Amino acid sequence: MVKKFLFNQKIAPYIFVLPFVLVFVVFFISPIFNTVVMSFESILPGQSKFIGIDNYKRLIGDEVFTKAVLNSIKYTIATLLLLIPIPMVLACIINSKIMVGREIFKSVFFLPALTSVVVAGTIFRLAFGEQASSLMNSFIGLFGFEPIKWLKSQTFGFVTLLILACWRWMGVNILYFLAGLKSIPEELYESAEIDGANAWQRFKAITIPQLKPTTVYVLTISIYGGLAMFTESYMLWAGNNSPQNIGLTIIGYLYRQGIEKNDMGYASAVGILLVTIAMVINLIQLKINGTFAREDSHE
Incomplete structure (x- = not known):
């Protein structure tokens, strides 16, 4: 009976998918649900109390949180401006016929x-x-x-963070574009070259x-990566307390409230807001890029 059930052609696909569904529910859906619930609570060791939207009201007037959001958005925009066009151009150069030792260049760029x-x-x-x-x-x-006191200046600290991001992720995006x-x-x-198009015209058209x-794929993961950046800042300033919070990000603020101050309810509200911001930004850019429109047209 069990063998007949497992080898049933209608049931078999669901059996193969079941492990993924279970992992997805246990490690993704369940934590998100619990985080949403916790964001409406005041959580102390051993007890929790429902406080409605007080945690979200507190976020509105929190200047440190506002700075963390602005830092993350500024970092995300800057990395998008650097880590999409530059890797695209470098990928085209590496992929060109006149390029010598392309495998060496790909390895060197990806090594970081x-x-x-x-x-x-x-x-x-x-x-x-x-x-x-x-x-x-x-x-x-x-x-x-x-x-220069690089890591004590708002401008130079931000530049240092961008240099680290470019050094670390440039090669990854180059491989995507390759x-x-x-x-x-x-x-x-070949057709464009026969028609007399130069290198720039071929690249553009x-x-x-x-x-x-x-x-679109690189843009989507870069937006998420920019908003979720934490470890780079934490290691660059040897902790989560940079001078005047110049390196504080949304994740860094979540870590400060949830782990350092043990205020899990407030940290949960920060996390939910981060997920909302990332989702809204990505949905907007996917809509602008015509991804949804293309899917609708196939339907």
Whole structure:
């Protein structure tokens, strides 16, 4: 009876999907549901109390939370401006016929992604130290500049964070775009070349439109990655307390409230708001990019 049930063609697909569904419910749906419930509660060790939307009201007047949100949004926008067009262009260069040693370049660009973010953050913290002997201050000293307190300045601290992000994720996005370039028929470029189109015209009329699915994917995961950034900032400032909160992100603020201050109800409200912000931004950009419209047209 059991064997007949397991080998039933109508039931078998559901049996194969069941492990994923169980993992999804236990480790994704259930925590989200619990977080929503906790965001309406005041949670103390051993007890919880329903307080309605008080945690969300508290967020509105929280200046530190506002700064964390602005820091995360600014970081996300900056990484999008750097980590989409630059990897796309570099991928086109690496993929070109005149490129020599492309496998070496792909390996070199991807290597930072294999480095532990803990190690990378520590190295960057030392390299961008405020001492005159630190790597970056020694470098700018060659051009006559005075030492800079990189991680104590709003501007230079943000620049350091962006350099770390570009160093770490540039190669990953290059590989995404290289995979997208492999799917573009070579005949399109040959036809355009016969018609007299130069390299820029071919890039604008063929490469960019054909790479749109890859670009949308990279844009979507980059938005999530930017808003969810935490470990890089934590390691760069050797903790979650950067000067004047210049490196504080939404996740960093959630960690501060939930783990450091043990205010899980308030931290849950921060988490729910983060998920909402990320979802709304991604839905808007998918709508603008025509992803939903394309799906509707197939239907």
